[in-house]
Amino acid sequence: MADRLLGYIGEFGTPEALLDAARQARSESxxxxxxxxxxxxxxxxxxxxxxxxxRIGWITLAGGIFGITGMxxxxxxxxxxxxxxxxxxxxxxxxxxxxxxxxxMILCAVTFAVAGMLIINRLPKLHHPLFGTARFGLASExxxxxxxxxxxxxxxxxxxxxxxxxxxxxxIEAVRP
Amino acid sequence: xxxxxxxxxxxxxxxxxxREVARVPLRMPARVPWLIAFILSLALLSLFxxxxxxxxxxxxxxWGLNIPxxxxxxxxxxxxxxxxGHAGTxxxxxxxxxxxxxxxxxxxxxxAMTVCAVICAGMEPIIHLGRPWFxxxxxxxxxxxxxxxxxxxxxxxxxxxxxxYLIVSVLFWYIGLVPDLATVxxxxxxxxxxxxxxxxxxxWRGSARHWAVWNKTYRTIAAIAVPLVVSVHSEVSLLFAxxxxxxxxxxxxxxxxxxxxAFSGFAMVAMIAIVMRHTFKLGHIVTERHLDVLAKVTxxxxxxxxxxxxxxxxxxxxxxxxxxxxxxxxxxxxYYAWAYWGAVVCNFLPLQGLWFDRVRRSPVLLFLISTSVxxxxxxxxxxxxxxxxxxxxxxxxxxxxxxxxxDWSTYIGMLGLxxxxxxxxxxxxxxxxxxxxxxxxxxxxxxxxRG
Numbered sequence: 312m313a314d315r316l317l318g319y320i321g322e323f324g325t326p327e328a329l330l331d332a333a334r335q336a337r338s339e340s341x342x343x344x345x346x347x348x349x350x351x352x353x354x355x356x357x358x359x360x361x362x363x364x365x366r367i368g369w370i371t372l373a374g375g376i377f378g379i380t381g382m383x384x385x386x387x388x389x390x391x392x393x394x395x396x397x398x399x400x401x402x403x404x405x406x407x408x409x410x411x412x413x414x415x416m417i418l419c420a421v422t423f424a425v426a427g428m429l430i431i432n433r434l435p436k437l438h439h440p441l442f443g444t445a446r447f448g449l450a451s452e453x454x455x456x457x458x459x460x461x462x463x464x465x466x467x468x469x470x471x472x473x474x475x476x477x478x479x480x481x482x483i484e485a486v487r488p
Numbered sequence: 489x490x491x492x493x494x495x496x497x498x499x500x501x502x503x504x505x506x507r508e509v510a511r512v513p514l515r516m517p518a519r520v521p522w523l524i525a526f527i528l529s530l531a532l533l534s535l536f537x538x539x540x541x542x543x544x545x546x547x548x549x550x551w552g553l554n555i556p557x558x559x560x561x562x563x564x565x566x567x568x569x570x571x572x573g574h575a576g577t578x579x580x581x582x583x584x585x586x587x588x589x590x591x592x593x594x595x596x597x598x599x600a601m602t603v604c605a606v607i608c609a610g611m612e613p614i615i616h617l618g619r620p621w622f623x624x625x626x627x628x629x630x631x632x633x634x635x636x637x638x639x640x641x642x643x644x645x646x647x648x649x650x651x652x653y654l655i656v657s658v659l660f661w662y663i664g665l666v667p668d669l670a671t672v673x674x675x676x677x678x679x680x681x682x683x684x685x686x687x688x689x690x691x692w693r694g695s696a697r698h699w700a701v702w703n704k705t706y707r708t709i710a711a712i713a714v715p716l717v718v719s720v721h722s723e724v725s726l727l728f729a730x731x732x733x734x735x736x737x738x739x740x741x742x743x744x745x746x747x748x749x750a751f752s753g754f755a756m757v758a759m760i761a762i763v764m765r766h767t768f769k770l771g772h773i774v775t776e777r778h779l780d781v782l783a784k785v786t787x788x789x790x791x792x793x794x795x796x797x798x799x800x801x802x803x804x805x806x807x808x809x810x811x812x813x814x815x816x817x818x819x820x821x822x823y824y825a826w827a828y829w830g831a832v833v834c835n836f837l838p839l840q841g842l843w844f845d846r847v848r849r850s851p852v853l854l855f856l857i858s859t860s861v862x863x864x865x866x867x868x869x870x871x872x873x874x875x876x877x878x879x880x881x882x883x884x885x886x887x888x889x890x891x892x893x894x895d896w897s898t899y900i901g902m903l904g905l906x907x908x909x910x911x912x913x914x915x916x917x918x919x920x921x922x923x924x925x926x927x928x929x930x931x932x933x934x935x936x937x938r939g
Contacts, residue, residue, distance in 0.1 A: 326930050333696075346696035349502060349671065350923040350930065351703055355696045367704040371712075385628050389636035397640070404640040410723050411639060411648045417716050418652040421709050425659050428705035432698045435690035442693070448674040450694045451667070453502035453926075 314487040317440055318343075318460040319471055320447070321480030326352040329455035332478040333358040336457065339474065343460035347441070347450040367427055374423025379416035383408065444484045458486070494932045495589045500772060502926050508773055509668075509920045510675045516915060518767045526911050532904025539898040540615055548618055550894040556880040557873075557889035561899055562616035564869040567724055567745070568752070569609035569906075570650070571865065575753020576602030577657060577717045580664070581710035589931070590781050592924035593774050596668075597764060598757045599661040600913045604906045606657055610650040611905065613643075615898070642727045649723045656716055660709050663702070666692050668918040684916075721746040728872075735815035735876035738803040744796030751789035751835075752865035755858035758782045762851045762858075764919065773920055776849045783848035786861065790839045797832065811881075819875045823888060827871035834864030 323329045326348060333346050337358060346355055356362050390402040429435070441447050441458070450456050457480070459471050475483045496505070511517060543550060553560055576598035583591035614620050626637055626647045637644055670692035673685035692698070722742035729737055738744070761782065765774040804812040819828040838860045841847040848854060879886050913919065 327934070347694045348696065348699070349506075349694060350667075350927040351699040352696070353931070356700050359696050361697060361700040364700065364704075367701060367708060371708050386639045389628055389639060393634060393636050395638060395640075400640070407640045407642075407645075410645045410719075410726070413719055414645075414648045414652040414716075414723075417712055417719075418648075418655060420712055421656045421659055424705050424708050424712075425663055428663065428701050429690070431701050432695075434692065434698070437686060437691045439691060439693060447693075451671040451674045451692075452506050 316461050316468060317486040317488060318458055318463075318466070319475055320347075320441065320444055320456050320458045320484050320486055321475035321478065322446055322449070322482040322484075323455040323457065323478075323480060326455055328479060329457060330354055330358055332457045332475075332480070335478055336459065336474075339465070341459055341463050341465055343463035343466075345458045345460070347447070347456040347458065349451050349453060349455075352455070366431060367424060370427035371420045371424040375416045375420035377423070378419025379412050381419070382412045382415040386411070440486050440488050443488075444486055446482055446484065454481075495593070495775070495777060496925055496929045496932060497772060497775070498929075498932060498936055500929060502929065505773065505925050505929065506671055506675065506922055508770060509918050509922045509925075510672045512768055512914070513672060513916050513918060514676060514681060517769065521767055522911065522915060525907070526915075529904045529907035529911055532901050533908050534901075534904070535897055536901025536904050539894055539901050542894065543615060543898065544620065548616065550892065551898075552890045552892040552895055554887050554889065556885055556887040557877045559616075559873050559877060560870075560889050561891060561895045562612045564866075564873045565899060565902070566609050566612035566616075567749075567869045568866055569605045569612065569902075570653075570721065570724060571745075571749030571752050571869075572756045572862070573602040573605035573609060573653075573657070573753065574717050574721060574746070574749040575757050576600070576605075577660070577713050578750055578753070579757060580660065581713040581717075584710045585707065585714070589928045590778055592921050592928050593778055594757060594761060594782070594920075595924070596661075596664065596921045597760055597914070597919045599657065599664070600910060600917075600919070601756065601760060602657045603654070603661055604910045604913075606650065606654045607909065608902050608906050610654060611902065613646050613650075642730050645723050645727065649720045653716060653720045656709070656713060660706075660713055663706060663709070664921065664924075665917065666690055667694065667702075668922045670694065671922050672918055717749075718742075718746050721749045733876045734809065734811040735804075735819070735872070737812070738800045740796050740799040740803060744793070744800070747789055747792045747796060748865060748868065751786065751793045752862050754782060754786040754789055755861035755865075758786060758854055758858045759862070762855045764914070766851065770920065773925060779851060779854055780845070780848045783842045783854055783857075786858065787839060787842040790836060790842075790861065794836050814879070815876055818879060819871065822875060823878065824871060824875045827867050827875065831864050831868040831871050834860045834867060836864075 321332070323332060329346055329348060330352055333344065333355065336344050337360070344359065346352070346359065348355070386408045387403060394402050396402075446454065447456065457475065457478070459466065459475065461468075463471075465471075472483055516522065548562075551561060576595075579591055579598045580595040584595070614623055617623065625631075626644060628637055666689060669685050669689035673682060673689045676682045676685055722745065725741040725745035729741060758779065761774050761778065765771055801816055804816040807813075819825070838857045841853060841857055847857070874889050878888055
């Protein structure tokens with residue numbers, strides 16, 4: 312028995328062709344689609360309705376707040392737990408603390424952002440069914456791919472295939488696990 | 489904008505860019521020069537290891553340090569290395585946010601340079617600690633003795649600033665590298681390469697959803713990295729200001745240090761760019777236009793650094809402080825006047841050549857001028873430290889500093905610590921950003937099509 316069909320992938324030659332194809336697929340009310348390109352294609356966010364995702368911004372902010380409050384708490388605690396009196400200077404030396412607080416705020420913001428990016432993108436994921444298709448390696452070189460998933464409510468093995476053809480795809484392949 | 493020369497020649501295709509860059513790790517084109525450079529760097533690295541082994545055995549007394557001059561090579565090189573590193577972050581982050589397309593052929597190896605330079609910079613204060621094996625005392629851990637680190641000490645600033653800078657530089661560099669690792673993974677034919685790049689590419693497949701999140705992350709980190717650079721080198725200059733030594737209190741110090749850092753760093757990037765494009769025949773990707781822009785930025789940074797020189801002198805006289813003025817006189821005419829004038833000459837004299845288009849586009853001249861700048865900034869950092877320290881407040885405590893053999897061997901050896909990882913990077917990873925150059929090319933093609 313042949314493997315279950317996961318979807319179809321069509322190959323395009325230019326970023327503009329891919330963008331057009333993605334727009335048309337959206338206007339045909341396909342929802343479970345994805346585009347693959349060797350570099351970010353300008354306008355693809357709008358075409359696939361990916362705009363308005365501010366998760367990374369919030370995650371970064373959370374990291375920054377975590378970093379600065381955490382570090383400040385450590386500094387304060389340390390000076391209470393083991394006070395080192397030097398010439399009557401205040402134990403809570405805010406200007407001297409600020410340097411380290413700022414650095415750790417940045418450190419946490421950046422590590423949170425990177426971790427957030429990996430988690431949202433579900434990476435690392437070393438294998439994916441798409442890698443099994445013959446031409447997908449070119450997605451990192453000079454070809455552009457549009458993928459329509461079988462879980463899409465409009466998906467129909469025959470019609471989706473010919474739809475990709477009507478968009479002008481150079482090659483169409485079935486994706487199987 | 490039609491008259492503007494494209495950054496990447498329009499005759500290139502996406503495939504050409506992949507081929508030109510990816511061939512370097514996959515089918516090394518310049519094996520023999522690379523091997524020679526690598527062996528020399530390994531020799532330097534062994535010199536470094538020998539030097540610090542001796543240092544750990546005998547202590548910092550093997551250097552020329554004495555009591556008025558207790559900060560010399562290790563600290564001045566700390567500032568110098570860190571400064572070299574800053575240009576990488578600025579090229580990558582600041583120019584990314586400003587939409588400067590020319591950055592895309594330079595950012596990757598500039599960032600790698602940053603990482604290598606920060607490793608060296610971080611090493612300097614550690615080996616200066618005297619008892620470096622107690623480095624972990626700087627971190628707040630529940631010690632059995634019940635003591636905690638002194639967060640009011642500038643030494644703590646160094647630890648956290650350098651650590652943050654190193655981690656952020658590595659992360660920024662790595663997430664920018666992931667899509668290119670995927671490109672090289674897909675081009676690799678040998679199993680070993682496929683596994684190596686496959687693992688480090690994290691399974692990147694260029695999905696639009698991934699790109700969208702990736703783009704946001706990359707830009708967010710870039711926006712955070714610019715103030716980080718400024719804060720790290722300002723912190724270094726404040727380190728000086730928190731002492732009592734004359735000559736370290738000018739209010740110009742933070743920007744002066746940051747600009748000086750960027751100045752030497754851009755010169756260093758120009759040097760590396762020239763060597764790489766020549767060795768690996770990357771003339772189509774790192775074009776004359778890139779050298780031209782790098783030269784202009786170096787010139788601008790240099791002139792701003794020159795302003796710092798003027799202001800420092802002005803500040804001393806304006807303060808009316810006898811010791812500040814005496815320090816300026818010492819810099820001009822004192823025992824270490826050669827360091828001051830050497831810095832002025834090396835930094836600013838050959839630099840003036842960069843006003844001319846011909847000089848900017850000549851790789852040989854640009855390389856020589858950049859070398860002069862890197863040497864000049866080396867002298868400047870030396871001058872700032874030693875000329876301020878050698879005349880203590882009482883004449884009986886004056887003392888000269890002479891770099892010892894071990895000072896030099898540690899420094900020269902440390903060049904190996906910089907070069908070995910950098911050469912490994914050039915050999916095994918795509919040293920120019922493939923996908924970002926394709927992005928530029930796509931934009932140029934779209935513009936050309938629109939006419």
